[in-house]
Amino acid sequence: xxxxxxxxxxxxxxxxxxxxxxxxxxxxxxxxxxxxxxxxxxxxxxxxxxxxxxxxxxxxxxxxxxxxxxxxxx
Numbered sequence: 001x002x003x004x005x006x007x008x009x010x011x012x013x014x015x016x017x018x019x020x021x022x023x024x025x026x027x028x029x030x031x032x033x034x035x036x037x038x039x040x041x042x043x044x045x046x047x048x049x050x051x052x053x054x055x056x057x058x059x060x061x062x063x064x065x066x067x068x069x070x071x072x073x074x
Contacts, residue, residue: 012047012055021058026065 013021015035022028030038038044045060 010058012049012057013061015054015056018056018061021061022065028065028068 015032019030019032019035022030035044039046039054044056045064046054046056049055
């Protein structure tokens with residue numbers, strides 16, 4: 001049973017925030033090393049924020065997760 005994705009009020013998530021968001025709302029567990037590998041390969045939506053911090057746009061992440069979910073169902 002999958003929870004519906006709930007978008008927090010802010011527009012971007014940090015790496016830790018994204019890991020938590022994916023685990024709690026999308027039932028999608030991901031390690032920090034896997035997350036960084038995905039960003040290196042541009043396989044997950046992200047931007048570089050102040051101080052070269054990785055930031056993940058929530059709206060794009062939601063679409064990314066929904067696309068992954070529909071791929072798994074096929």
